[in-house]
Amino acid sequence: MMKSSVETMLHQHLMARGVCDRHLLDAMAHVPREQFVPPEFKQYAYDDRPLPIGRGQTISQPYIVATMIELAQITRESIVLDVGTGCGYMAAVIASIAKQVCTLECIPELAEMAARHFESLGIDNIDARRGDGYLGWPDDKLFDAILVSCAPRHVPENLLKQLKPNGRLVLPISHDSPRQILTCYQKTPRGDIEITEHMAVQFVPMV
Incomplete structure (x- = not known):
């Protein structure tokens, strides 16, 4: 792992911008991001920017990964669904924090790539499958x-149904407009949904 690049990511791209969850920072320090990007982009693995991973998809920038995980309030006992596996980086980081991760990817080549990454790193608490994120x-x-980790045109109802009470759905939502907002949907114990908008983002569309 590129030690100086990792430290730059942690201090300049994450901590300096308010990311403070120690378990999350430790996870992002130890999951080798360079193993999740194509060889020609390894030198940029710890830059705070998205990078292409093939099939028109990207690996999200570290700050966005960290922000989404913080908003989700994941703990050691959490069971987490990651929609849009991509290369598997987000799922790998979450797996370092949570009890179990289920992850869905609809593009076969990316699903296979992510599975190889999980196996090579010996991650055993991820259940990775091919599937349609809209269906949950x-x-x-x-x-x-x-x-x-992709922008749906509308909030998938099946995902809201699969939240536990007090569970949180974090996603970029476009509402059929070019502008995407990173939004948190929290299910109350009574089953109501509380919505909080956080920041403008730019993700690939959910397909």
Whole structure:
């Protein structure tokens, strides 16, 4: 791992911008981001920018990954759904914090790539499957947190249904406009949904 680059990411791109969760910072320090990007982009792995991973998809910039995980309030006991596996980096970081991660990817080549990354790093608490994120996880399962790394046109109702009480859905939402907002949907114990908008973002569309 590129030690100086990792330290730059932690101090300049994350901590200096308000990311303070120690478990999250430790996870991002130890998950080798350079192993999740194509060889020609490894030198940029710890820059705070998205990078292409093939099939028109990207790995999100570190600050956005950290912000989404902080908003989701993931703990050691959390069961988490990650929609839009991509290369697997987000799921790998979450797996370092949470009890279990389920992750969905609809593009076969990316699903296979992510599975190889998980195996090479010996990550054993990720259940990775191919599937449609709009439909949610195929099994009868509820989640403490759901993170979506692509921008749907509308909030998938199935994802809201798969939240536990007090669970949080964090995703970029476009509402059929060019502008995307990173938004948190929290389910109350009574089943109501509380919505909080956080920042403008730019993600690839959810397909």
